[in-house]
Amino acid sequence: MRKIGIIVGLLFLVLLPLMAAERDTLECPVRQDSSLIKTLFNSSMFKGNTQDSLIRARHERTFFHRLGKTFTTFFREFSNIDERYIEPQHFNYTVMLQNTNTYEEYTLYGKEGQRISFAPDPSWRLGPYLGWRWVFLGYTLDLKHINTKDNHSSKKEFNLSLYSSLLGVDLFWRQTGNDYHIQRMNLGDHINTDALRKVSFDGFKSSIKGLNLYYIFNHRKFSYPAAYSQSTRQKKSAGSWMVGLGYTQHQLEVDWDKLSAIVDERLNQKTKQQLEAKIDSSLMFSKVKYSDYSATVGYGYNWVFAKNWLFNASLSVGLAYNHSKSGDPEKDKFDLKNFNFKNFNFDGVGRFGVVWNNDRWYAGASTVIHSYNYHKDHFSTNSSFGSLNIYVGVNFGKKREYKNVK
Structure with a gap:
């Protein structure tokens, strides 16, 4: 049980920075106001790559979100009881x-x-x-x-x-x-x-x-x-x-x-x-x-x-x-x-x-x-x-x- 706890703790420590990094990646293009960056993003050279990156980032963010939600739901089940039966x-x-x-x-x-x-x-x-x-x-x-x-x-x-x-x-x-x-x-x-x-x-x-x-x-x-x-x-x-x-x-x-x-x-x-x-x-x-x-x-x-x-x-x-x-x-x-x-x-x-x-x-x-x-x-x-x-x-x-x- 101690080994399992250590593994789960390390997993959360790894996932949290990754989730934060994905959030920053998605928010960063929206905050850019430079016309040069807009021109580059609208060019045919980068348009396809940008769209692929956004789709991939969105998919990865959804995956980590679901994984985190799964772990949260699992650990909540340890104390999830029906109080009509259990005090x-x-x-x-x-x-x-x-x-x-x-x-x-x-x-x-x-x-x-x-x-x-x-x-x-x-x-x-x-x-x-x-x-x-x-x-x-x-x-x-x-x-x-x-x-x-x-x-x-x-x-x-x-x-x-x-x-x-x-x-x-x-x-x-x-x-x-x-x-x-x-x-x-x-x-x-x-x-x-x-x-x-x-x-x-x-x-x-x-x-x-x-x-x-x-x-x-x-x-x-x-x-x-x-x-x-x-x-x-x-x-x-x-x-x-x-x-x-x-x-x-x-x-x-x-x-x-x-x-x-x-x-x-x-x-x-x-x-x-x-x-x-x-x-x-x-x-x-x-x-x-x-x-x-x-x-x-x-x-x-x-x-x-x-x-x-x-x-x-x-x-x-x-x-x-x-x-x-x-x-x-x-x-x-x-x-x-x-x-x-x-x-x-x-x-x-x-x-x-x-x-x-x-x-x-x-x-x-x-x-x-x-x-x-x-x-x-x-x-x-x-x-x-x-x-x-x-x-x-x-x-x-x-x-x-x-x-x-x-």
Whole structure:
């Protein structure tokens, strides 16, 4: 978004001088009173060229005028709402206390039907936020590990969601720590793997970073900010279709020797299995790196079920193309010769929220869940992560136009 803003700003800086120059060019011949210039302009030598220049200048002026008007109309749409359905924000500032809970899970599927799921301990964060109009900044502290000496320094997370009436943007980056455990493991129909459930495993590493951009069609009546950023209020129920684009980079790495040792210790040595438990060799990849390009379509609905209350549910499904990476820049270049329809998969994003907002005070909860899939002939993966936010806040500092509104 910052790059887009810079590009648009530079474009306006370029267009304004050009528009002014065209205006001066058109006005300049009219202001000339010299008989010599009139004689030259009326001569057959310059008449054709002058007329062509005027027509070309008039055409260029019309083009720049229309282009400028298009940009102006587009940016006005960001705040163009139907106030019968949406109440604008009356305040400049807000203070909020928010609890954030995050969860993620990675599941690996082998060619022979084996399945292994890894998940970290859920995080529990709490912290204050301060907002000014559309700028909202804050910090949350991981209370679960505040007094422990566990090494979670490698676990990093960044999430940013920007919601306007017209467009929405999700930016995220997640890198695992060392607090993963085996959530589930299926090594065969006749092998009991209960002894492996919730066993700590620090041999799993993953990272994901990406961007989701989506356009809301019925943005004059349907407000995403009302459900997820409390910058407006939904007064009447409304829904909207939406389309979007997404890009993510994924990386998975498993220490299979360490995992096999845990299987031997927990199953083959301590339990009496009819068959020796072994991990399918097709699952034993060294590292998986791939990019995910997706086009999404979805629908969201804001249900105003009582005064000052709102419930939102939305779901987007994306058709995604996965492009594997090997670490070699030359091999990783996207080439149409390597295009394969088997690389298409389906991704999904779900959002749910409930809000109470009386214009000054607000409270609520919201969750966002992402799901990604990756399939190859010998194995496949599914990754999902999400966050649950519970918050309470107050708005203050009324805008000038609403100071007389009770």
